[in-house]
Amino acid sequence: xxxxxxxxxxKALQEEGVDTVFAYPGGMVTDLVxxxxxxxxxxxxxxxxxxxxxxxxxxxxxxxxKPGVCLVTSGPGxxxxxxxxxxxxxxxxxxxxxxxxxxxxxxxxxxxxxxxxVGMTRSITKYCVTVRDRRxxxxxxxxxxxxxxxxxxxxxxxxxxKDIQLQAGPANYxxxxxxxxxxxxxxxHIGQLKKAYKMLRQAKQPLILAGGGVNIAGxxxxxxxxxxxxxxxxVTTIMGKGAIPTDHPLYxxxxxxxxxxxxxxxxxxxxxxxxxxxxxxxxxTGDLNEFAPKAKIVHLDIDAASISRNVVVDVPVVSDxxxxxxxxxxxxxxxxxxxxxxxxxxxxxxxxxxxRRDKGMSPQMIMEGIDRVFPQAIIVxxxxxxxxxxxxxxxxxxGSKLITSGGLGTMGFGFPAALGAQIxxxxxxxxxxxxxxxxxxxxxxxxxxxxxxxxxxxxxxxNQYLGMVRQxxxxxxxxxxxxxxxxxxxxxxxxxxxxxxxxxxYVPDFVNWAxxxxxAAVRVSGESQIVEALEAAKAEKSRATVIEFxxxxxxxxxxxxxxxxxxxxxxxx
Amino acid sequence: MExxxxxxxxxxxxxxxxxxxxxxxxSGKSYNLQSLTVGTTEHEDVSRMTICVxxxxxxxxxxxxxxxxxxEVIKVMDLTNVPLHMxxxxxxxxRNVDQEQKEEVFRIAEVFDQGGYVRVTDIGPESVLLxxxxxxxxxxxxxxLLRSRFRQIEVVRGGAVAVEAIxxxxx
Ligand SMILES: Cc1ncc(C[n+]2csc(CCOP(=O)(O)OP(=O)(O)O)c2C)c(N)n1
Ligand SMILES: [Mg+2]
Numbered sequence: 001x002x003x004x005x006x007x008x009x010x011k012a013l014q015e016e017g018v019d020t021v022f023a024y025p026g027g028m029v030t031d032l033v034x035x036x037x038x039x040x041x042x043x044x045x046x047x048x049x050x051x052x053x054x055x056x057x058x059x060x061x062x063x064x065x066k067p068g069v070c071l072v073t074s075g076p077g078x079x080x081x082x083x084x085x086x087x088x089x090x091x092x093x094x095x096x097x098x099x100x101x102x103x104x105x106x107x108x109x110x111x112x113x114x115x116x117x118v119g120m121t122r123s124i125t126k127y128c129v130t131v132r133d134r135r136x137x138x139x140x141x142x143x144x145x146x147x148x149x150x151x152x153x154x155x156x157x158x159x160x161x162k163d164i165q166l167q168a169g170p171a172n173y174x175x176x177x178x179x180x181x182x183x184x185x186x187x188x189h190i191g192q193l194k195k196a197y198k199m200l201r202q203a204k205q206p207l208i209l210a211g212g213g214v215n216i217a218g219x220x221x222x223x224x225x226x227x228x229x230x231x232x233x234x235v236t237t238i239m240g241k242g243a244i245p246t247d248h249p250l251y252x253x254x255x256x257x258x259x260x261x262x263x264x265x266x267x268x269x270x271x272x273x274x275x276x277x278x279x280x281x282x283x284x285t286g287d288l289n290e291f292a293p294k295a296k297i298v299h300l301d302i303d304a305a306s307i308s309r310n311v312v313v314d315v316p317v318v319s320d321x322x323x324x325x326x327x328x329x330x331x332x333x334x335x336x337x338x339x340x341x342x343x344x345x346x347x348x349x350x351x352x353x354x355x356r357r358d359k360g361m362s363p364q365m366i367m368e369g370i371d372r373v374f375p376q377a378i379i380v381x382x383x384x385x386x387x388x389x390x391x392x393x394x395x396x397x398x399g400s401k402l403i404t405s406g407g408l409g410t411m412g413f414g415f416p417a418a419l420g421a422q423i424x425x426x427x428x429x430x431x432x433x434x435x436x437x438x439x440x441x442x443x444x445x446x447x448x449x450x451x452x453x454x455x456x457x458x459x460x461x462x463n464q465y466l467g468m469v470r471q472x473x474x475x476x477x478x479x480x481x482x483x484x485x486x487x488x489x490x491x492x493x494x495x496x497x498x499x500x501x502x503x504x505x506y507v508p509d510f511v512n513w514a515x516x517x518x519x520a521a522v523r524v525s526g527e528s529q530i531v532e533a534l535e536a537a538k539a540e541k542s543r544a545t546v547i548e549f550x551x552x553x554x555x556x557x558x559x560x561x562x563x564x565x566x567x568x569x570x571x572x573x
Numbered sequence: 574m575e576x577x578x579x580x581x582x583x584x585x586x587x588x589x590x591x592x593x594x595x596x597x598x599x600s601g602k603s604y605n606l607q608s609l610t611v612g613t614t615e616h617e618d619v620s621r622m623t624i625c626v627x628x629x630x631x632x633x634x635x636x637x638x639x640x641x642x643x644x645e646v647i648k649v650m651d652l653t654n655v656p657l658h659m660x661x662x663x664x665x666x667x668r669n670v671d672q673e674q675k676e677e678v679f680r681i682a683e684v685f686d687q688g689g690y691v692r693v694t695d696i697g698p699e700s701v702l703l704x705x706x707x708x709x710x711x712x713x714x715x716x717x718l719l720r721s722r723f724r725q726i727e728v729v730r731g732g733a734v735a736v737e738a739i740x741x742x743x744x
Pocket of ligand 2: 048076435436437461462463464466467
């Protein structure tokens with residue numbers, strides 16, 4: 001018997017095992033919402049803005065490993081999702097985004113709330129399509145879930161015109177789809193892999209660079225075993241952090257723009273760089289001509305298009321990190337790397353990663369507090385200085401997880417992504433580390449946090465500035481702090497060089513703001529209060545807590561390599 | 574690295590939006606697209622595109638990989654070093670010509686007819702229309718010649734289509 005499109009839509013989600021849909025209503029999805037309302041297997045969560053909605057779905061996906069499912073209306077509902085979709089695209093997060101669309105006979109007429117969302121998202125999705133035939137609906141939804149999760153994961157957008165939702169058609173939801181143009185890589189070329197291994201084997205100063213691909217593949221343990229068996233040191237990108245425990249003797253630290261001295265030194269001095277699951281973007285390489293100048297490079301990645309794009313690679317291997325590492329662990333034989341490890345240890349000692357401890361509460365102290373109170377948490381960051389400090393100083397032991405916006409660097413990601421992570425996994429502590437600027441980009445989501453009863457711990461590192469940009473102004477733009485001060489008002493002098501006693505009050509008052517939603521909230525301005533505040537937050541099991549950490553405005557993220565400079569030219573002080 | 578023209582035959586799903594997606598890739602990633610033609614194949618649901626890009630080796634590899642990533646792309650074939658037949662349709666209208674100049678157009682047409690196809694398909698008191706099916710390069714040469722000899726010409730080009738040769742190595 002035929003059923004309506006709306007019925008098939010819900011049936012499809014049920015068969016995919018979807019338990020949560022992040023949904024925001026509007027004219028062109030009211031039918032789908034109504035159909036979801038009439039069943040109990042799938043819950044709808046109502047965020048307060050569609051951008052945040054997508055970030056919530058991203059957090060959910062990263063916490064659960066399942067695709068995040070989104071449902072928004074046409075026009076403005078659809079356009080609001082674009083930032084989130086781009087973020088998911090750059091960080092390979094599986095999402096299935098359903099947008100309502102005006103009925104087909106109105107498409108192209110500039111109808112009310114009609115936009116060509118498929119045209120707009122073509123370059124930031126793995127696949128996107130408008131359903132134009134009710135008979136195709138089941139197959140397309142099946143394709144969406146398959147494509148989003150397989151190979152290198154990513155967002156898929158399915159645009160469903162209203163008439164398709166209402167039209168009757170086949171009731172069947174397919175179990176499999178054959179897509180002739182899409183064959184994700186599920187094997188590894190053994191010859192290439194052996195060649196890569198041999199190269200590492202022969203190196204005198206070998207180094208493994210682990211990127212986010214290792215974490216996405218869940219291959220951290222295998223990576224650790226491989227490094228251990230071969231005694232090869234490891235550096236990570238920020239997306240790869242945690243792939244090997246950060247207290248592991250072979251772990252050096254993050255490399256890249258804000259990587260630690262020893263890690264960047266090791267990249268510059270190694271003779272074989274064995275990289276897994278990274279696309280070598282400019283934050284990792286700096287000046288390409290000077291990147292790993294002494295090294296032969298092995299590049300192992302699931303995405304053939306990421307290989308040999310930015311850096312010239314000596315041995316390319318197209319493979320899922322997990323599949324390749326399984327083999328590599330078998331091959332691995334110990335190497336004599338003692339001398340090389342000693343050199344690295346000396347660099348670590350020479351310039352350890354550390355912030356000053358003489359001037360009140362430093363961001364490092366906050367990270368240490370979070371480590372102590374939340375050793376097994378899901379930690380979600382926003383974008384800015386606080387993010388870099390988090391990726392530098394959090395120890396991320398086994399059992400913890402870091403979720404951060406690496407590729408797109410989306411301010412406003414952190415808070416909603418933390419809520420999504422908590423919705424996906426209610427058994428774990430979720431800590432959001434955010435800036436005072438980024439928090440204000442999606443602060444409406446406090447309503448979602450409260451109504452969903454999400455005990456997320458929101459740590460706002462309030463430096464009263466858009467700190468990451470301010471840092472650049474401080475170092476490279478003659479301290480001309482144009483539009484980065486968040487206290488500044490229309491009466492402030494033009495040439496302000498920093499905060500003083502006459503500054504206008506900070507807005508908003510985060511503590512009172514949070515309380516107005518019914519969240520717990522506290523302001524912390526001294527080192528001694530850090531752990532106490534975090535512990536109180538941990539004890540709150542049914543509502544969110546905001547902890548506003550008052551930190552100095554002029555704290556810098558160091559080391560730093562200026563954009564486009566070689567990685568060996570680190571600013572250390 | 575050497576910048577040169579390279580050729581791709583691309584099999585894609587014959588669906589709405591696929592052409593936009595392929596061309597969007599070239600603009601979005603700043604690839605230097607020279608020409609792109611598309612038409613359906615013997616299978617109604619498959620289209621074949623003939624694409625010419627100017628690029629160096631590294632970028633060209635990247636272009637092929639990026640095309641391969643697209644779900645709607647069924648097959649990417651590099652035709653750069655493959656024996657093939659390649660032709661482009663060209664209409665060239667020469668205006669404001671007297672009898673003597675017309676004669677010259679005819680002579681040029683005759684010469685270019687070799688190794689391809691050039692016909693005078695239309696004519697009026699002061700104009701001649703040439704219909705040509707030549708290689709892209711030969712069309713370029715024809716246009717350059719017409720431009721140097723005549724003041725007013727109008728050019729309409731179709732972009733190249735190519736097919737792998739059966740036995741010959743001609744282009
Ligand atoms: C949506 C968006 N807009 C602008 C930027 C550029 N940007 C990067 S970090 C940053 C400042 C962030 O300030 P805040 O949230 O207070 O964090 P802090 O750096 O002070 O820790 C800005 C403006 C961005 N990454 N994302
Ligand atoms: Mg700030």
